[in-house]
Amino acid sequence: MFSEKMDLRLPGPVQVPREIQRAMLRSFDHPMMDYRNEEFQEILKETTDAAKMIFQTQNPVYVLTSSGASALETSMVNLVGPSDTIIICSVGYFGEYLTEIAEHIGVKVIKIETEWGKIVNPEDVRKALKNNSEVKAVFATHCETSTGAINPIKEIANVVKETEAVFVVDAVSSIVGTPLYMDEWGIDIVATGGQKALMLPPGIALITLSEKAWTAVEKHKCPSYYFDLKKYKKWLPIGHTPYTPNIALVNGLLEACRMIERSGGMEAEYKRHACLKEMTRAGVRALGLKLFVEDSIASPTLTSVVFDFMDADQFRKKMREDLHVAIGGGLGQLKGKLLRLGHMGYTDASDILKMFASLELNLVRHGVNVQLGAGVSAAQKYWLENPWC
Known part of the structure; x- marks a missing residue:
């Protein structure tokens, strides 16, 4: 029935709240919202400014019309290539996911693995960095969605920031739901998707970078045309994304941020x-x-x-x-x-x-x-x- x-x-x-559904529907008011006009420019600027709150950062936030997985791949292809070495902290299915992305790119991976349901010991990260000075980045999943375990991101960040390596955090199923303080903890890149604690339908991803991360990104030639973050950095100040944005989901994200603010x-x-x-x-x-x-x-x-x-x-x-x-x-x-x-x-x-x-x-x-x-x-x-x- x-x-x-x-x-x-x-x-x-x-579930998607009614407030967010209504905000998304406004994108389809007649005439259809033009993503190259001033109205959407202001919405995108306001949305990306509001989204800084969810990362607990002052760094610019970039919007991708894609999934959380795309933000993870974006973070990787903008940092490293086949001649580079990274560390991946793997504690479950989505740690393996990161490893598969790296293997597809051809990056050399040093894995720090634990039994599923356990978490990484930050001292193992310290040892791996000490023994492999060529490591350019350390990747870790904050909430391992396959097990429900929370990695000690703050402690891992304290270890990584003592080195030249960039620390990248997969926060797809943790952002908003679990304490994460990007600037205070010294995390260099945080990537997430909208379909979890942000209460949005699938199809939007967010990524934000520290100055340390941008220094590494600027030195690296990104092999991806669509996911080249240098283009997003260039276009954001004028209220644009380099390619077609999902207007409805951007409006929904703005409302999600407003709802969070209203709730305290x-x-x-x-x-x-x-x-x-x-x-x-x-x-x-x-x-x-x-x-x-x-x-x-x-x-x-x-x-x-x-x-x-x-x-x-x-x-x-x-x-x-x-x-x-x-x-x-x-x-x-x-x-x-x-x-x-x-x-x-x-x-x-x-x-x-x-x-x-x-x-x-x-x-x-x-x-x-x-x-x-x-x-x-x-x-x-x-x-x-x-x-x-």
């Missing part, structure tokens, strides 16, 4: 996501399910649950079909073995309660011995007992 009804509790994409700013967003994380983890424990990562490194944007006693993907399929709630599954070596519960962006406490009520029903239907209401009750209890929520 309700063929189009779906509640997204995924690690991306997320970035610190309020960090606090809100932390509360949703704790509600979710309390509910998972109350159901007797196992959390995949330990509390101290758990992401505020998604929670991974071990689910290897039955096929997790079939379980998710039934939950989607019967209860109209979509949750994420495992990736790579964890495919069919995890449930990934998203609690980022356009999500509040009542969404978490609905997710647990649906999850409990689906568990019982599949013969899992859980007490109906246990997860909901634990999440409710956490919310009531913590006024900071």
Whole structure:
């Protein structure tokens, strides 16, 4: 009956607020907004200025009409080529993703790997830099979306900034949801996408660079025509992108930034996501399910649950079909073995309660011995007992 009804509790994409939908629709008012006229020039300038807030930076922010993956590739092709060496901190599927981008370019990769669900030891980065003075850049994923673990980006930044290497952070599933202070921590490049805690539909990516990063970029001949950041740097001051922008998504991004400001700013967003994380983890424990990562490194944007006693993907399929709630599954070596519960962006406490009520029903239907209401009750209890929520 309700063929189009779906509640997204995924690690991306997320629900898009009505405010953002309306802002995007204004792009299609008659006549169609011209991206080379003064109206859009002012919107782009205002949007990129507002977006500095989400990175906690004073550096210019550049908009790409593409996905978060494109921002990662952009950061790499503008820094290094086949004769160069980089370090990649790989703690899961998206660390491997970075490695595949590097291998495609032909860059030499020194990998610092951990077991999935764990995080990088900054001292391992220090040792690798000390033993390989030719390294031009260090890449690390902030929130490893495949596991829900948060890498110690501040500590890694402290190590890298002692060298000439450029520090690049994949913040696709962490930006807005998890504390990240680009300027204060000394991060050189941050890349992200819009379809997660920024609450936008897929199709827009953002990247920002420090002066140290720009020094390296200016010395390197970028082999990509579309992703050459020197062109974006040239065009941004006059309110243009070098190629056709997604007008609707730029308008949506501006509204997303305004919504964040109205809600109390970035610190309020960090606090809100932390509360949703704790509600979710309390509910998972109350159901007797196992959390995949330990509390101290758990992401505020998604929670991974071990689910290897039955096929997790079939379980998710039934939950989607019967209860109209979509949750994420495992990736790579964890495919069919995890449930990934998203609690980022356009999500509040009542969404978490609905997710647990649906999850409990689906568990019982599949013969899992859980007490109906246990997860909901634990999440409710956490919310009531913590006024900071």
